[in-house]
Amino acid sequence: MFGFILPADLLKSASVAYIHYLSFMLCFGALIFERISLKPSPNRKEAISMVVADIIYGIAGVALLVSGIYRVIKFGQGSEFYTQNPIFWTKIIVFASVGSLSLYPTITYVLWAIPLSKGTLPVVTETLVSRLRLIINVELVGFASIPFLATLMARGVGLG
Numbered sequence: 001m002f003g004f005i006l007p008a009d010l011l012k013s014a015s016v017a018y019i020h021y022l023s024f025m026l027c028f029g030a031l032i033f034e035r036i037s038l039k040p041s042p043n044r045k046e047a048i049s050m051v052v053a054d055i056i057y058g059i060a061g062v063a064l065l066v067s068g069i070y071r072v073i074k075f076g077q078g079s080e081f082y083t084q085n086p087i088f089w090t091k092i093i094v095f096a097s098v099g100s101l102s103l104y105p106t107i108t109y110v111l112w113a114i115p116l117s118k119g120t121l122p123v124v125t126e127t128l129v130s131r132l133r134l135i136i137n138v139e140l141v142g143f144a145s146i147p148f149l150a151t152l153m154a155r156g157v158g159l160g
Helices: 008-037 044-075 079-083 086-101 103-117 126-154
Strands: none
Touching: 008 044, 008 126, 044 079, 044 086, 044 103, 086 103, 086 126, 103 126
16 A cells, blocks of 8 residues: 555665664663662562563564664665764664663563562562662663764764
8 A cells, every 4th residue: 555655665764764763762661661660579560560571672672773774784874874973883882882781680580580480579679679770770871862873973973
């Protein structure tokens, strides 16, 4: 149906961009959910929801990465536009840093899944909650900076 209205290449490009933006929003939303839901001694439902939120975050993060690669290689302004721009590399470093920081919470939630699968609750101390909150806060700041860097990059800032 849309093929008659929009050229196929335009529809593909718009779809990849949409997946990219939607994935970003899901990542950010999942992080916000994790941040406000974190508390010591969660009940079963709360602990499971944290595990699910992190799974959503992980899937959306992979979709964000893959759609971003497609945008650079196939659907964007040409790979040279991106790869020659230091703002692009700053954005990539921030994304990779946020992704690396997410390993600690993800491993923590995987470890929560073990007792949950056996019908018991994970041990969640105030110290652990404080550590996770700090990491998630840093992730949120990093994630929030990415669209700003993207808008600078799209306007050619950094290309000299």
